[in-house]
Amino acid sequence: MINELIERMLKGDKRATARLITLVENDEEKAREIVKKIYSNTGRAYIIGITGPPGSGKSTLVDKLIKKARDEGNIVGVIAIDPTSPFTGGALLGDRIRMQRHSTDPGVFIRSMATRGSLGGLAKATNDAIKILDAYGCDIIFVETVGVGQIEVDIVKTADTVVLVTVPGLGDDIQAIKAGLMEIADIFVVNKADKEGAEATMFELELMLDLEKDKWQKSGWRPPVVSTIAFTNKGVDELWGAINEHMEFLLNSDKIEEKRKFRVGEEIKAIVSSKIARKIGEKMGEDDIAVLIEMIAKREIDPYSAADLVLEKALGVKV
Amino acid sequence: MVKRSKVRVLIAKPGLDGHDRGAKVIARALRDAGFEVIYTGIRQTPEQIAESVVQEDIDVLGLSILSGAHMVLIPKILKLLGEKGIKANEDVLVLAGGIIPPDDAQELEKMGVGRVFGPGSPIEEIIGFIDETVPKLKKFRGES
Known part of the structure; x- marks a missing residue:
């Protein structure tokens, strides 16, 4: 079955x-x-x-960017991620609404995915889904993360170019210098730029970037800050231009190799952890764990040593 | 029973009426029941809906129509799905809701709509019908 599906996929089905x-x-x-x-x-x-906070306009921007990418003749894939309920396992995936005008375009493939328990802003199978769209023949794949806050930065392990979409009025300049999300962007977008405070937000971002001069002097890329009103298409040409510039910057240097190697490394780590977790589940029954818990509770053993015992039993090697 | 979180449901409103409260209530209720629900909103063409079924690998297609155009739109969607090799009741379960008179409902069910749920249908009934019918789809019988 899988061979047949792959064969059909490679033919563009x-x-x-x-x-x-x-x-x-x-x-x-x-x-x-x-x-x-x-x-x-x-x-x-x-x-x-x-990536960016909920309601910042990610889906609407993706819709406009699909248009730009298509105008240049690219085959476009989109993976749009929305959260799974931690309570019911259900999900409501609504990113597609903004992009539906492209759904009948033969050169566009849009897929909605639910996080299914992943916390880094992507779904667990996102990287594999990207590989499928890549093999299918997409030239450009947009990955839209869930609405994020400060720390959901998995996209940096997945994308070549990371665009962080923010909106005016989310906080002061202290928010802009916090660690996490603000550090991963290759391009900043201030969307809904017709809202009050847009200029101040632009200014704060520029100021933050100026403080990071060492960082971008070393990397050779100073993230631009682009102002957009996605709904009316304002600034979308500039954003597409900035994305292309970053793409050229990466492709014309060894940066892209560096980035992709980093990504493969992260992927191996993730696969290994997931495999170890599964192995432990297979090798250790509830009873074995219960015995260890009992020992820890009686202070006969500490949690670190117990963890070592679990790994030894699961992997058959001394750790 | 097929695990609900692995059942992909598309809720769409074909045609020109913009009354989407019902569709949103259903989408939300199915989400709460544990399904993965894709919501594409109002004013969808049959072509957009059929193509979304393909790309999203949909198992249950819920169509909400209050405009009276159901006897035009639903057969058109079924036909487009057929052209893409997607058969109602085998590859995808098609459900309809909205203002659909009983005679039309019967006709639609003959054409391949799994069930028509009129106003006032208890959500439990819809969920029960999905739970009962989805395992019969080829995908969940492991045949495709």
């Missing part, structure tokens, strides 16, 4: 592509088989991450 994405979302074993088989067909697509 959207339904087979969609089914493969479902498989990597639902089944770890199948995800492994699929990625193994398509991996040599990947690595062509350029990945643009769009």
